[in-house]
Amino acid sequence: MEDINAVTPTWEILGFLNDQDEGPINGYPVLGGIDSETVGRWLDDPNVYFYWSLISVRLNHKFINRLKELGIPEERFATVVHPTAVVSKQATLGYGVSIHPLVNVGPNVTLGNHIHVFAQAMIGHGATLENFSYVANNACVGAHVRLHEGAYLGTNCTTLENVEIGRWAIVGIGSVVVRSIGDFEKAVGNPSRIIGTVE
Secondary structure, eight states: OHHHHHHSOOOOOOOEEOSSOOSOBTTBOEEEOSSHHHHHHHHTSTTOOBOOOOOOTTTHHHHHHHHHHTTOOGGGBOOEEOTTOEEOTTOEEOTTOEEOTTOEEOTTOEEOSSOEEOTTOEEOTTOEEOTTOEEOTTOEEOTTOEEOTTOEEOTTOEEOTTOEEOTTOEEOTTOEEOSOBOTTEEEETTTTEEEEEOO
């Protein structure tokens, strides 16, 4: 958001909600914990937007209930695209999406809600990333790939086109995915192989 504001002033950053750090964080105050009471105070102002960034590779699927309990309408989550990213005009972005520096999102890509695409990743044309998918830096998602809800691709991953990564599956750093991966499976290597399941 600071980088966006440096190019075109767009966001006033109010601060963070955080359970473990009283702040400040990066110079911004901690406004309270991640709870319904604190969130409720900010929901009353229609000009306030939220961004969800509570991420753990192993526990992402367990954090979703916590987010839902907060009762924040999807349209109140900010979508943030870094000014150096290239996003096709034919791509569709949901709510709470974060596109980091030097990302390339191709045409006819569909990104659901709460998607994180980190620096220098590439999303090939026609790909679909369902809600809560995560693409780490320098990963390459092939054309017409589907990442199901919460799928996680680690740093420097590459996928063949037309494969599917199952719900809450994890693909390890540097892996090359040449065939589809099932729900909650963990895969690593080149070519990738299943080494277990997400608990």
